[in-house]
Amino acid sequence: MTAAAMTERPAAYAPPANYKLSATGLLRSEWTKLWTLRSTWIVLLCAVVFSAGLGALVSGTVPADLEIGGAENAVGFAMSGVALSSVFVAVLGILTITGEYSTGSIRSTMSAAPKRLGVLWSKAVVFGAVVAVLFTVMVFATFFISQALLDGTELGGVSLGDEGVTRALFGYVAMIVYLTLLAVAIGAILRNSAGSIGFYIGVIMILPQLATLLPWGWVEDVTPYAPGNVSNTITYVDPAGQALGVGESWLWMGIWLVVAYGLAGVLLKRRDV
Amino acid sequence: MNGRSGRRTVVIMIEIEHLTKRYGKKTAVDDLTFNVKPGVVTGFLGPNGAGKSTTMRAIVGLDAPTSGLARVNGKHYSEFQSPLSEVGALLEAKSVHAGRSAHNHLLALARTHGIPKRRVQEVIDLVGLHEVAGKRVGGFSLGMGQRLGIAVALLGDPAVLILDEPVNGLDPDGVKWIRVLLKGLAAEGRTVFLSSHLMSELAQTAEHLVVIGQGRLLADTTVDDFVSGNGKSRVRVVSPDAARLAEHLAGPGISIASPEKGVLEVSGTEAAVVGQTAAAHGLVLHELRTDRGSLEDAFMQLTADAVEYRQTTEGATR
Ligand SMILES: Nc1ncnc2c1ncn2[C@@H]1O[C@H](COP(=O)(O)OP(=O)(O)O)[C@@H](O)[C@H]1O
Ligand SMILES: [Mg+2]
Numbered sequence: 001m002t003a004a005a006m007t008e009r010p011a012a013y014a015p016p017a018n019y020k021l022s023a024t025g026l027l028r029s030e031w032t033k034l035w036t037l038r039s040t041w042i043v044l045l046c047a048v049v050f051s052a053g054l055g056a057l058v059s060g061t062v063p064a065d066l067e068i069g070g071a072e073n074a075v076g077f078a079m080s081g082v083a084l085s086s087v088f089v090a091v092l093g094i095l096t097i098t099g100e101y102s103t104g105s106i107r108s109t110m111s112a113a114p115k116r117l118g119v120l121w122s123k124a125v126v127f128g129a130v131v132a133v134l135f136t137v138m139v140f141a142t143f144f145i146s147q148a149l150l151d152g153t154e155l156g157g158v159s160l161g162d163e164g165v166t167r168a169l170f171g172y173v174a175m176i177v178y179l180t181l182l183a184v185a186i187g188a189i190l191r192n193s194a195g196s197i198g199f200y201i202g203v204i205m206i207l208p209q210l211a212t213l214l215p216w217g218w219v220e221d222v223t224p225y226a227p228g229n230v231s232n233t234i235t236y237v238d239p240a241g242q243a244l245g246v247g248e249s250w251l252w253m254g255i256w257l258v259v260a261y262g263l264a265g266v267l268l269k270r271r272d273v
Numbered sequence: 274m275n276g277r278s279g280r281r282t283v284v285i286m287i288e289i290e291h292l293t294k295r296y297g298k299k300t301a302v303d304d305l306t307f308n309v310k311p312g313v314v315t316g317f318l319g320p321n322g323a324g325k326s327t328t329m330r331a332i333v334g335l336d337a338p339t340s341g342l343a344r345v346n347g348k349h350y351s352e353f354q355s356p357l358s359e360v361g362a363l364l365e366a367k368s369v370h371a372g373r374s375a376h377n378h379l380l381a382l383a384r385t386h387g388i389p390k391r392r393v394q395e396v397i398d399l400v401g402l403h404e405v406a407g408k409r410v411g412g413f414s415l416g417m418g419q420r421l422g423i424a425v426a427l428l429g430d431p432a433v434l435i436l437d438e439p440v441n442g443l444d445p446d447g448v449k450w451i452r453v454l455l456k457g458l459a460a461e462g463r464t465v466f467l468s469s470h471l472m473s474e475l476a477q478t479a480e481h482l483v484v485i486g487q488g489r490l491l492a493d494t495t496v497d498d499f500v501s502g503n504g505k506s507r508v509r510v511v512s513p514d515a516a517r518l519a520e521h522l523a524g525p526g527i528s529i530a531s532p533e534k535g536v537l538e539v540s541g542t543e544a545a546v547v548g549q550t551a552a553a554h555g556l557v558l559h560e561l562r563t564d565r566g567s568l569e570d571a572f573m574q575l576t577a578d579a580v581e582y583r584q585t586t587e588g589a590t591r
Contacts (some may be wrong), residue, residue, distance in 0.1 A: 012311055012312075012462050013311065013432050013434075013461050013462035013463045014432070015355070015358040015359065015429065015430055015431055015432045016358055016429075016430050017360045018387075019355045019357065019386040019387060019388050019429050019430075020354055020355045020386060020387060021353075021354060021355055021356060021357070021386050022386075022387065025384055025385040025386055026385055026387075027389050028384040029381045029382065029385040031384075032377065032380055032381040032384050033373070033381045036373050036374070036377035036380075036381065037370065037372050037373060038372060039372065055539050094582040096560040099370060099372075100370065103365040103369065103371050103372075104366050104368045104369065105368060105369050105370040105373075105378070106368075107335060107366065107368040108368040108369065108378070108382055108425060109382075110334075110335060111333045111334075111335065111356065111357075111360075111362055111364075111368075112356060112357050112385045112386065113356070113385055114334040114350050114351035114353070114356050115351050126398060128471075140460065145434070153333050156413065180274055253576075270337075272330075272335060272336040272337060273330075273335040
């Protein structure tokens, strides 16, 4: 103790004892932060309109005499917008962190939670949960809309009870949550909006696709394990024949999240705010 | 721990021990050691770039020291169960998301500690932001931003307040208001530590001063001692025997000027000595007064070397 007896002073002030930093508090705080920004509403609205709209557009313009059929394609047609709208939520996920750095609010945040890591976990949990709920609704709604529009074509008549369909739809939800969480971690690592969004779109989304154009055989063996690709398998109605099995797909999503959050956590602890 | 009522024990609330912080090659804070006590307002003074903000960020754990440590109430800031109730900080740089309203910014911070909405409203009223609390912070003036920062600092009703240049951007009424507020908070036994690069801002608020320049400690003293120690205080004497008095006063370290006949301005000694010398030789005095240099003078004198050093080195590296 560093107490030193001194001359007369006012009696020491005792702060209120009922305010305590807690994990629940951090979650509630992140929830509040998320919904008190206009950009959250705008971006999520875009994601909803995009996923349902594009799914409906694609499904509604299928010519009646198209000779493609089956549950796999029906789900693929319906989800074309969902996959693209994952970019919206990934960007929003990035901004939940980089926005704090660019505006300086990170200093308030980290002064309130000086151990820092709780902030990262809370951001990931809150945003991941919001995306999970929103996209569960969107994925199933889009599926039903699309099936209604596809009625009478070869792609119609697919139901949730069909083998693998429900699993594939939840697979889309899981993929989007996974990509969102990955984006949040990238934001935490790079701390810069433009850099993080560029990295996410360039390195996570586009690079693995470009790499398949390369002439070397080993590239083809590796790309399925790229962070942006490992979640593909679980979105198939029939995942047989994919480079990764369903179990491997889950495993690799876990591995990449651990790597990303491990790095983000270490850097968050080590760097100055 | 905190000495409760009755016991006249005072804890050192902020403890800076051999604190050094480097950013790459730039040394922002250089082996700084000082303590801040509760119950009084302590001013943290130094020219721009002296390392005040860096020291304050280190206290709340935002910047990790290169070496040495900064402790609050005997602990590292991150060890506290309720950081916002231990230390309330207003940092120099903007610390608010421009797209959020003042109320929601405070609310988000309050939630981390389970601080009720009532308290959020309380601090909004206290800093006089009720009319704009629902507006986006991006449109705030500098002064409104400072008031919000003060509201944030007060949110957890903390034992220690750390305010980095809080007066910046406040109008004269605001300056007066903050002065009264801070003195009141200190009188409740809290620790109030506020920085400024202007002596005049601290002169009427602070009782104690920590002065730094170039990241190094220049003075750690009461405001009164600071002035008498560093200001060019002079003794002004009016005497019909001025010439003879001057002869008797003359000595090493003492300089005597006579701006007009019968008037002496003596520096390097004290009024008491002048009076005694006059009495010892039976000389008549009509007036004997100590002219204190201004706080600003004292500060300028103390930091002159540091500033000069900086200018020459900066010039050399260009
Ligand atoms: N994050 C940083 N990176 C690099 N240099 C910094 C950083 N923060 C402060 N400095 C430098 O450290 C010195 C002290 O800065 P600061 O603590 O802001 O001084 P003050 O608040 O007294 O004006 C300055 O020369 C400043 O340029
Ligand atoms: Mg500063």
